[in-house]
Amino acid sequence: MRATTATTAAPVPTDGDGPARNAALSLRRGLRLLDCIADRTRSGAVSVSLSVLAAELGTSKSTVLRLTAPMLENDLLRRTPDAGFTLGLGALLLGQSYLEGIDLRSAAAPFLRRTAEQTGLTCHLVVPDGTDIVYVDKVETRGTVRMGSRIGNRLPMRNTASGKAIVAFGEPELLDRVLAEPAQVMTEHTITDDDRWRHEVDRTHGRGYGIDDRENEPDIRCVAAPVFDHANQVVGAMSISGLASRFPAAAVRELGDGVVRTAHEISVALGSSSAQLALARGAR
DSSP states (O other): OOOOOOOOOOOOOOOOSHHHHHHHHHHHHHHHHHHHHHHHHTTTTTTTTTTHHHHHTSOHHHHHHHHHHHHHTTSSSOOOSSEEEEEEEHHHHHHHHHHHOOHHHHHHHHHHHHHHHOOSSSSEEOOOOOOTTEEEEEEEESSSSOOOOOTTTTGGGGHHHHHHHHHHSSSSSHHHHHHHHHHOOOSSTTOOHHHHHHHHHHHHHHHEEEEESSSSSTTEEEEEEEEOOSSSSSEEEEEEEETTTSSSSGGGHHHHHHHHHHHHHHHHHTOHHHHOOOEEEEEO
16 A cells, blocks of 8 residues: 655644744834833933833843834934934824824714713814804703704804804914904894904903803803814814803803813814823813
């Protein structure tokens, strides 16, 4: 009989096998290395030395050099004149791509829901469009009074708390553009005098939130604060609104300060460094 030779299939690599395990370990170390440099950069370091990185990772300098090589090639890191390391342009571009991919409505949604539940008032999220605002989200709770606003509705900035907040913290020329539009009288409380409206914008900037005191709808009071993006530019505003009887003038300051904090939280979720600093100052 002809003998047969048994053949054994090569084992399928798993996470526990040498090459795959080593690749995963190198990746983890590389990510830790980037985190280390990013943390020290945020703390004010101009660069991080090879010896510091080796100590942080608990490995040799030669291993650190091996880990940094592909990062230097792809500009995630760059060498500094003192032979240290800092983040490169590639890291910045990755961060910008992430931040630009964040959707304002998605980032704000949990904060709007929380605020609506805590206050019992209606929450809105708006974005600017020319000299108007456009509603992009609205959250009501079971106890809130139904309001006529709808997602997609457009209103003049001049008639709303959100508009005042956006103008107060937006580009300086926006104020002149808004006042160049004829005032639309919506209620007996609508501010039609240009000087008075300028004064309201100044007050909005000073306290951090705008107020619509029954200027757009009869018996509806509203408070709004601006929302900033990763470039610290105004991209919208969030507001709380309700019947004047349920949202008295005496409650405006306390609730207004809360709206500012929430708008800052949304801004931080969008990558705003100025909002992060404002929250940190408020926590002290």
